[in-house]
Amino acid sequence: MFIQYFTSSDTALTRFFSAPAPCRSIVRERASAPEPEASLLASRPPPTAPPGPSEPPWQAADLTVLDKEQFFEELKRLYRKKVLPLELASKYAQFHSAPLNPADFEAKPMVLLLGQYSVGKTSFIRSLLQGDFPGQRVGPEPTTDRFMAVMHGPEPRLVPGHALAMQADKPFRGVASFGNNFLTKFEAAEVPAPILRNITLIDSPGILSGEKQRLGRDYDYQAVIQWFADRADLIIIMFDAHKLDISDELRIVMDALRIHQDKIRILLNKADQIDSQQLMRIYGALMWSLGKVVNTPEVCRVYIGSFWEHPLKHSQNRFLLEKEKADLLAELDGLPQNAVVRRINELVKRARSVKVHAYLIHYLRKQVPTVFGKSEKQAKLLQTLPREFVACARRYGLPLGDFPDINKFRARLGEVKDLR
Ligand SMILES: Nc1nc2c(ncn2[C@@H]2O[C@H](COP(=O)(O)OP(=O)(O)OP(=O)(O)O)[C@@H](O)[C@H]2O)c(=O)[nH]1
Ligand SMILES: [Mg+2]
Numbered sequence: 001m002f003i004q005y006f007t008s009s010d011t012a013l014t015r016f017f018s019a020p021a022p023c024r025s026i027v028r029e030r031a032s033a034p035e036p037e038a039s040l041l042a043s044r045p046p047p048t049a050p051p052g053p054s055e056p057p058w059q060a061a062d063l064t065v066l067d068k069e070q071f072f073e074e075l076k077r078l079y080r081k082k083v084l085p086l087e088l089a090s091k092y093a094q095f096h097s098a099p100l101n102p103a104d105f106e107a108k109p110m111v112l113l114l115g116q117y118s119v120g121k122t123s124f125i126r127s128l129l130q131g132d133f134p135g136q137r138v139g140p141e142p143t144t145d146r147f148m149a150v151m152h153g154p155e156p157r158l159v160p161g162h163a164l165a166m167q168a169d170k171p172f173r174g175v176a177s178f179g180n181n182f183l184t185k186f187e188a189a190e191v192p193a194p195i196l197r198n199i200t201l202i203d204s205p206g207i208l209s210g211e212k213q214r215l216g217r218d219y220d221y222q223a224v225i226q227w228f229a230d231r232a233d234l235i236i237i238m239f240d241a242h243k244l245d246i247s248d249e250l251r252i253v254m255d256a257l258r259i260h261q262d263k264i265r266i267l268l269n270k271a272d273q274i275d276s277q278q279l280m281r282i283y284g285a286l287m288w289s290l291g292k293v294v295n296t297p298e299v300c301r302v303y304i305g306s307f308w309e310h311p312l313k314h315s316q317n318r319f320l321l322e323k324e325k326a327d328l329l330a331e332l333d334g335l336p337q338n339a340v341v342r343r344i345n346e347l348v349k350r351a352r353s354v355k356v357h358a359y360l361i362h363y364l365r366k367q368v369p370t371v372f373g374k375s376e377k378q379a380k381l382l383q384t385l386p387r388e389f390v391a392c393a394r395r396y397g398l399p400l401g402d403f404p405d406i407n408k409f410r411a412r413l414g415e416v417k418d419l420r
Contacts, residue, residue, distance in 0.1 A: 090358040107171035109335035115238035117142040117206025120269040127307040129193040146185040148203040153190025161186030182219035209247040272306035363392040
């Protein structure tokens with residue numbers, strides 16, 4: 001059953017993403033494409049030239065001029081028909097994340113802000129909104145104690161988590177699975193700020209260190225971050241230029257976000273109090289620390305900034321900070337235009353993960369007897385899991401890089417009573 005499912009889903013997805021017909025049929029003339037409602041920057045990149053006659057048609061399709069609604073409909077249909085049945089049959093939600101909702105496809109691009117406490121996450125949002133938002137708290141001690149979705153609305157108001165998780169038109173139905181404790185620590189702040197017509201910002205409570213982080217949170221902080229990160233279009237991890245230290249807890253979060261490397265940006269904040277020489281040293285030290293945590297050959301994009309209303313202490317950095325700010329705003333400004341490409345990217349990423357998961361479960365299930373000795377065999381498999389991963393990858397020709405984190409998988413598998 002699994003083989004049948006994922007073979008059809010895989011080929012269908014491959015065909016869909018590379019086929020000329022659906023792409024071409026929903027590409028409209030650029031002239032009729034709706035303009036984004038608000039822009040942070042007045043200037044935009046020039047429109048891309050029309051495709052040359054020699055280019056293959058699917059490559060020539062400019063995804064930025066697609067009819068987004070029709071495209072999202074098609075993606076939703078594909079997910080519902082090809083990926084979701086496989087997720088349900090292989091208990092994907094128990095191991096990874098809950099199924100996607102229709103609103104997840106249509107949601108505005110989401111920007112997730114992460115970082116240790118008091119690095120300036122809430123102030124950054126205030127600066128983007130150019131004003132206050134309901135429920136904001138700014139201060140040098142740990143202030144934000146809840147996750148906050150800052151969204152567009154006709155007038156400023158707060159929507160509590162329980163109500164938010166019930167709204168079918170909002171992309172937060174999935175958070176209901178984190179339970180009451182989390183829902184009381186989740187709110188949406190609606191504000192009529194122009195930037196929010198195009199993006200939704202997620203403010204998060206600062207990552208604390210030691211016991212405060214582990215015991216002080218009565219919900220699964222790590223799982224919640226993972227949930228938002230899966231859906232975010234951009235993840236900004238902020239650092240305070242005055243205290244660069246990467247705590248073990250932040251390291252764990254960053255490690256878990258490794259699969260979202262392409263969406264992660266680093267912001268070295270509060271650079272307004274620092275002169276050029278110090279800034280250079282701090283930047284170097286941050287890159288060095290990040291190198292040890294991120295562990296990839298590519299360098300993360302690190303923005304340097306200051307996002308509060310007070311003047312700079314050292315005017316020598318003014319030009320640099322202004323340019324960095326413009327670059328970051330340009331990236332945020334471009335998010336809605338790239339939403340289609342990113343949704344495809346996310347769906348392909350998920351389809352690959354579901355495919356590997358289904359093969360893995362299928363491979364493990366085959367080894368568990370139907371009647372006697374089920375639990376013994378399952379317990380044995382937990383111990384030999386590294387070997388099973390390699391054997392499964394070889395048997396079905398799957399890239400080992402697509403396999404889930406073995407410890408997490410083992411923990412979840414241990415919770416499953418009957419694999420069959
Ligand atoms: N020098 C400087 N200070 C800033 C900047 N942005 C924020 N601050 C100050 O840093 C402190 C923390 O700011 P918040 O915005 O509350 O930081 P946060 O990351 O949201 O903090 P938590 O919600 O507690 O995790 C406040 O005292 C701010 O006034 C900045 O760009 N430069
Ligand atoms: Mg805050």
